[in-house]
Amino acid sequence: MKKKRIVVKIGSSSLTNTHGGLCIEKLQEHGQALARLKAQGHEVILVSSGAVAAGFTDLGYSTRPVSIVGKQAAAAIGQGQLLHAYSEEFRKHGIVTAQLLLTRQNLLAKDLYQNAGATLAELLKRNILPIINENDSVSVEGLTFGDNDMLSALVSGLVQAQMLIILTDINGIYSDNPRSNPDAERYDFLSEIPDQLIEETSSEGSIVGTGGMKSKVEAAQTALALGTHIFIGSGSGPDKLLDIVEGNGDGTYIGDEPQATVKNSKQWLALHSVAHGKIEVDHGAALAISQQGRSLLPVGITEIFGRFTAEEVVEVVDPAGEVIGRGQVNFSSEELQEIKGLCSKAARVITKTGKRQVVIHRSQWFSHAGKGI
Ligand SMILES: Nc1ncnc2c1ncn2[C@@H]1O[C@H](COP(=O)(O)OP(=O)(O)O)[C@@H](O)[C@H]1O
Numbered sequence: 001m002k003k004k005r006i007v008v009k010i011g012s013s014s015l016t017n018t019h020g021g022l023c024i025e026k027l028q029e030h031g032q033a034l035a036r037l038k039a040q041g042h043e044v045i046l047v048s049s050g051a052v053a054a055g056f057t058d059l060g061y062s063t064r065p066v067s068i069v070g071k072q073a074a075a076a077i078g079q080g081q082l083l084h085a086y087s088e089e090f091r092k093h094g095i096v097t098a099q100l101l102l103t104r105q106n107l108l109a110k111d112l113y114q115n116a117g118a119t120l121a122e123l124l125k126r127n128i129l130p131i132i133n134e135n136d137s138v139s140v141e142g143l144t145f146g147d148n149d150m151l152s153a154l155v156s157g158l159v160q161a162q163m164l165i166i167l168t169d170i171n172g173i174y175s176d177n178p179r180s181n182p183d184a185e186r187y188d189f190l191s192e193i194p195d196q197l198i199e200e201t202s203s204e205g206s207i208v209g210t211g212g213m214k215s216k217v218e219a220a221q222t223a224l225a226l227g228t229h230i231f232i233g234s235g236s237g238p239d240k241l242l243d244i245v246e247g248n249g250d251g252t253y254i255g256d257e258p259q260a261t262v263k264n265s266k267q268w269l270a271l272h273s274v275a276h277g278k279i280e281v282d283h284g285a286a287l288a289i290s291q292q293g294r295s296l297l298p299v300g301i302t303e304i305f306g307r308f309t310a311e312e313v314v315e316v317v318d319p320a321g322e323v324i325g326r327g328q329v330n331f332s333s334e335e336l337q338e339i340k341g342l343c344s345k346a347a348r349v350i351t352k353t354g355k356r357q358v359v360i361h362r363s364q365w366f367s368h369a370g371k372g373i
C-alpha cells in the first residue's frame, strides 16, 4: 500500500468516560491503532482533544466547566496529564511523542506559520509522533480555532497531508442528528461538501464535544479545498485506523483521491493572514488577477483604503466593492497613493526604485475565485 501522510483527530467524545473524565482504556486503544498505522510506514500526526476532560476533576469541578476561565484552567491541568498518558502508551510501542500547542495567533504571522510547518516536518522526518492541541489555557476568545476539527483541517493543509481521519463517537455524517432522528440516513461517501450541507448539519454534540457534526463538516470542507481526503467516523480495535486507510472504515469518506494540494504560501494568505487595508482595482485588473493569473500593476489601481506597509496583506476589491482576493503588497499605502493608475514606467520615476513595479506578485496572491477556502 502507498505510504501516506495522515492526520488523525481524536475528539473528546472518543476519549472520555460517562462522567466526562479522561478514559485511559480508550486512549490506549487509540494508541495501539496509531502505532499500527505508523508501523505500516505511514507518517502520522495526532490532533487530540481531551485536555479539559482530563483536568476538570482535579480543578474541583464535578462536571465539565462551561465558563471560559473554567475550561482554560481545566486544560492547564489536563493537557499535562493527557500528554503523560499518551507518552506512556506510545513508549510501549517504541514511539517517541512531541507536543505542539497552537493558538490562532501563532499562525497569523507568515514566519510563525512557516516555523510551525518546519517543526512538524523535522519531527516527521525523525519518525516522531507530533501530538497537537489548541493551547486552550492562553487562547483568547474570538481568536481561537473554534474547535479541534478546524485545527486538524488546518494542520492537514500545513503538512500537505493526503488524508485526515476525524474519529468521533458516531459512525459518520447523517442527514440529521441520528440521536434525535432515528430515520436519519448516513452518507457513505461525499465527493464534496456543499455550503448547504454545513447549514443543515446540527452543532449539537455529545456532552463533552465542541461543535457537534457541524464543525466536522466545516472542517472537512476546508481540508478538501486544501487537497486532503477525509474520513469522519468511528471504529474499534487496534486495526481500526488501518481499516479506515484501506477504505473499510465505519463512517463517511469525503473527496476523491488524489487531490491537488494548495501551496503553503497560498494557504497562509487564505486562512491565516490579517488584512491591513484595501486596494480597489478597475475591471481590467480584476479580470487579470482573478481569472488570468497575472500580477497586479499600479495602472489597474483606482483607490487605496487604510494604512499599510510594504509586505503586509491587503484585500483587493473590484469596482463594485466585492472582495476578489487578498495578497502581500510590495509598496506601502503612501507609495501606492502616489503611483495608483500610472503605467509602470511612470511609477518607476516616482518611486525612484529600479525594481519592477508589481504591486502584488501572482505568487503572493490568493484569489477568491479559485478554491472554496
Ligand atoms: N447530522 C449528524 N450526523 C452525525 N452526528 C451528528 C449530526 N448532527 C449532530 N450530530 C452529533 O455530533 C456528535 C459528535 O460531535 P462531538 O460531540 O462534538 O464530537 P467530538 O468530541 O468527537 O468532536 C454525535 O455524537 C452526534 O450526536
Ligand SMILES: N[C@@H](CCC(=O)OP(=O)(O)O)C(=O)O
Residues within 6 Å of the ligand: 010, 011, 012, 013, 048, 049, 050, 051, 052, 053, 075, 133, 134, 136, 146, 147, 148, 149, 208, 209, 210, 211, 212
Ligand atoms: N482543546 C479542547 C477540545 C476542543 C474540541 O474541539 O473538542 P472536540 O470537539 O471534542 O474535538 C480540549 O483539549 O479539551
